[in-house]
Structure formats: C-alpha cells, structure tokens
Amino acid sequence: MNGANIMTTAIYAPGKEEAQIxxxxxxxxxxxxxxxxxxxxxxxxxxxxxxxxxxxxxxxxVLVLEKYIAQTHH
Known part of the structure; x- marks a missing residue:
C-alpha cells in the first residue's frame, strides 16, 4: 500500500523533482x-x-494588443 501511495503522489505532482516527491x-x-x-x-x-x-x-x-497597435499605427 505504501508503494502505491508514493507512486500516486508522483503521478499527480508534475513539474517537481522525482526525489523530492x-x-x-x-x-x-x-x-x-x-x-x-x-x-x-x-x-x-x-x-x-x-x-x-x-x-x-x-x-x-498581449499579442492581440500588440497586433492591434501595429495595425492602427501603420
């Protein structure tokens, strides 16, 4: 059971170092x-x-705003 808990925790915590998990x-x-x-x-x-x-x-x-500004100032 302990192994299953540890593996489940690892699966649901993406982006962290495995050892820390x-x-x-x-x-x-x-x-x-x-x-x-x-x-x-x-x-x-x-x-x-x-x-x-x-x-x-x-x-x-931001990208949409930059595109709008570029179009209106040219």
Missing part, C-alpha cells in the same frame, strides 16, 4: 491517509492547470 510522500504517508494525499495532489494539479491557462490568456491578450 518521493521523500515528501514517504513523510506524508506516516501522517496522512491515502485519500488525503490524492485529494491534496489533485487540488494542486487543478490549481497549476488553472494558473497556466490564466498565464496563457494573458500572453494571448
């Missing part, structure tokens, strides 16, 4: 249930996804 999971397994670990990591993944989408939207807005 495994160490963190090993520590958390002593104090948290499997369900708590899954919920926390899914929430973290959702937050990262939303912030990435917001960041991309901001970049697109």
């Amino acid at each position: 495994l160490n963190k999971a090993a520590i958390e397994l002593k104090t948290k249930t499997w369900h708590e670990l899954i919920v926390e990591n899914v929430v973290e993944l959702v937050i990262r996804t939303i912030s990435s989408i917001v960041e991309m939207k901001c970049v697109l807005d």
Whole structure:
C-alpha cells in the first residue's frame, strides 16, 4: 500500500523533482491517509492547470494588443 501511495503522489505532482516527491510522500504517508494525499495532489494539479491557462490568456491578450497597435499605427 505504501508503494502505491508514493507512486500516486508522483503521478499527480508534475513539474517537481522525482526525489523530492518521493521523500515528501514517504513523510506524508506516516501522517496522512491515502485519500488525503490524492485529494491534496489533485487540488494542486487543478490549481497549476488553472494558473497556466490564466498565464496563457494573458500572453494571448498581449499579442492581440500588440497586433492591434501595429495595425492602427501603420
């Protein structure tokens, strides 16, 4: 069961160093249930996804604005 928890934590935490994930999971397994670990990591993944989408939207807005300015000033 412990191995499954560690692997699940690794799967749901993209973008972090694998060693850090495994160490963190090993520590958390002593104090948290499997369900708590899954919920926390899914929430973290959702937050990262939303912030990435917001960041991309901001970049697109800037590009559209730059294109508009370029068209209106030529």
